[in-house]
Amino acid sequence: MSTVARKKSVIWDYLTTVDHKKIAILYLIAGGFFFLVGGLEALFIRIQLAKPNNDFLVGGLYNQVLTMHGTTMIFLAAMPLIFAMMNAVVPIQIGARDVAFPFLNALGFWLFFFGGVFLNCSWFLGGAPDAGWTSYASLSLESPGHGIDFYVLGLQISGFGTLMGGINFLVTIINMRAPGMTYMRMPMFTWASFVTSALILFAFPPLTVGLVFMMMDRLFGGNFFHPAQGGNTIIWEHLFWIFGHPEVYILVLPAFGIFSEIFATFSKKRLFGYSSMVFATVLIGFLGFMVWAHHMFTTGMGPIANAIFAVATMAIAVPTGIKIFNWLFTMWGGNIRFTTPMLYAVAFIPSFVMGGVTGVMNAAAAADYQYHDSYFVVAHFHYVIVGGVVFALLAGVHYWWPKMFGKMLNEALGKTTFWLFLIGFHLTFFIQHFLGLMGMPRRVFTYLPGQGFETGNLISTVGAFFMAAATIILLVNVIITTAKGKKAEADAWGVGRTLEWAVASPPPEYNFAQTPLVRGLDALWIEKMEGKKGLTPAEPLGDIHMPNSSILPFVISLGLFIAAFGFMYHNQHSWGLFVGIGGLLITLGSMFLRSVIDDHGFHIHKEEIMEAEKGVKA
C-alpha cells in the first residue's frame, strides 16, 4: 500500500490537497480575497455617506452593497481567515501530523469557497441580496429578484463547510494530541479554537434551519414567515440570532487566542492566569448561547424576557474582564518587544474595551430603545469586530506568516500598516457613536444637510481610506516578501514558546519526524530553558502514514453549487429542476464514490524522512 507521492502541478496539487497547511493557505487566499471585496464595499458605503444628498450609490443599490459588505465580511472573510489560522497552527500546536479528518477538511474549504462564489455571482445575475446581513423575513420575503435566494443558498452551502470544519477541529483536539499534551497544557489558541468549534457545532444548525425555511417560503411556496397563512416572521429573528450571537463569539474567541499567544511570546513570559483564561473562554462560550434575544429588545418580547437577556448579556463582561486583566498582567514586568503582532495586541486592549463598554450600554434594555438601529450600534459592533477580530487576524497573519510561508514579513512595512490601520479605524468608527446618539439611523443611504451629520460622516469616510491604504501596504509587503524576503528559521521570532516554532518554516508535510513528548505548558520553551535544541521525541523514527489527496471534495462542492442554480431558477425555467437534481446527483455520486473506494493512505519511508530532516538541520 505504501507509495511515494508523485510530482503534481501546483494547481492540481491545491485542488486535491488534504494537507492542513495547504488548506490553511487556500483559506488565507480565498478569505483574503473576500476581505478585499468586502473592504471595497465598505469604501463605497463611506463614499456615498461622505456628504449629504450624495448620489454615488442610491437606494436599492446601496442596500445591496450594505448587505453584501456585512455578509461578506462575516461569512466569507472573518470565518475563513480564522479557519486559515486554525488550520495553519492548531495541529502543530498539539503535536499532531494532521487533523482528524483531512478529507473533510478539504471538503469544508471547498464548500465555503463555492458558497462564497455563489453569493457573489448575484452581482452579475440581476442584483445582490438587499435585506441586510440579518435578512429579516419581513423584508427579505418582499425583496424582488433573486438577491435573497443567492443569500439563502450561498450561505447554506458555505455553512455546511463551516460545520464540518468545527467537528473536525473538535475531534482533532480531543483525539490527536501528542503524548503529554493534556488539556491544561494546550496553548491558549488551541483552547480558543476548541471552544469556537463547539460553538460552531451548536450554532450553525439553527442557521441552516432558518435558511431552509426562507428557501421554502421564497422558492417552494412555504408559509413559515407569511402571516396571511399563519406564519410568523419573528421565528426567523430567533433562529437567526440563536446562530448570530454565538457567531460573534465564534469570531472573537480565536482572536483572544491569537492575542494570548502574542502577549506571552513578546513579553517573554508565561501567559498570566492560564487556567482562569481557559475558564473564561469556556464560560464565554457557554454564556454566548444565552443572550441572543438582546438583538430583539424592541421586538416586543415583554419586560421579563428583556430583563433576563439584559442581565445575561452583562454577565459576559465578567469573563471578558478576566481576560483583559490577564493580558495586562502578562505584559507586567515582561521583557516586551514591540513587533508588528505585538503592536496590534497592545492596541487591541483599549479598542476592544471600548467596544465592550458600549456593548454593556446596549445590553441595558431600556436604554437600547434609544440606541436601536442607530449609528451607535454600528460603532459598537465595528469596535468589537474590527478592534477585536480584524486586529487579531492582522496580528496573526504577521505572527504566523513565517511559519506558513517560510519568509519574514517586512517589519517596517508591517508597522506602517499597523499605524495607518489603527488611526483609520478610530477615525472611522469613534465618531459614529456620536452620530448615532445624535439620531443618525443605520442602513439609510443618505441624510439631509443641516442636521449636524456632515462633519462626522466626512471624518468617518476619511478614516476608511486610511484603512484602505493600510491594506494596500500589507499587500505590497506580501509581494515584496514573497519576491525577496528573509528566510525564516524554525523559531522565526527567536522567542517561540509553543510547538509550532519547533518545526521547520514552512513545516514538512508530516509536521513532526517524531511525535514529540510534551512536558508542560509552553512545551518548546521548557526544552529551550533546559538548553536543548529540539523537542524530546515520544517515539522512534519510523515510516509515517499520510492521507491520499483527492479531487472529490471539490466535486462534491461543485455539485451543490450547480444544484443551487437549478433550484433558484426552477420557478421561471423548466431546466431549473433538472439542473438542481443533476447537481445533487453529482454530490451524492461523489459521496458514494468516497464511501466505496477504499482509501488507506500511503507511507513516507524512514529513509526519506531522515534525508529531509538532514536538509533542515544543516
Added chain:
Amino acid sequence: MHAEEKLTAETFPAAPEKATLEGKNKFLGFWLFLGGETVLFASLFATYLALRDKTAGGPPAHELFRMPLVFVATMLLLTSSLTSVYAIYHMKNFDFKKMQLWFAITVLLGAGFLGLEIFEFNEYVHEGHVFTKSAFASSFYTLVGTHGGHVAFGLLWILTLMIRNAKRGLNLYNAPKFYVASLYWHFIDVVWVFIFTVVYLMGMVG
C-alpha cells in the same frame, strides 16, 4: 492495530469500531455530528410547536392524522432499531453473515416505514393538507419530511455498506463504518419517538 490486518474471530478486538485511530476519530466525530443534528431537529420542533395550530382554514391535526397507520410505521421503525443492535452484536463477534442478515432485516423494516410515510403523506395531500396550504402544513412536512429524508439516506448508506463489503467480510477498516451507520440509525429512531409524541400524540389531544 492496523486497518488492513487480517483477523479471525479470536484476534478480533472487543470494540472493533475504536481499535484504530481512524475508527476512534470516526466514532467521536459522528457523536459530535449527532449533537449538531439534535440542535437541527430541536429548531424544527420549536418551529412546529409555534405554528401547529395555524391551519389557515385547512384540516387541523386531530382530524387529519391517521393514527393506526402512524402506529404501524412507528412499530416498524422501533423494531428496526432493535435489529440493528443485533447486527452490531454479531459484528463484535466477527460473525459477518449474521451481521449482514440483521442489517438486511433493518433495511427492510426501514423501507416499510418509509413506504407507509409516503402513503400517509399522499393521503393527507388528498385531504387538502398540502405543503403550501398553511404554516402548520409547511412546518409539519418540513419536520416529518426531514426525518423521512434521514431515513432514506440511512437506508442508502447501510445498503451501500452491505453491498460494498459483501465479498470481503469484516476488518478494522469497515467495522467503524458499520458501527457509525448503526449509530445514525438509532438517532433517526430517537427523533421519531419525539415526532410520534410531539406531532402525533399531542396533535390528537389538541
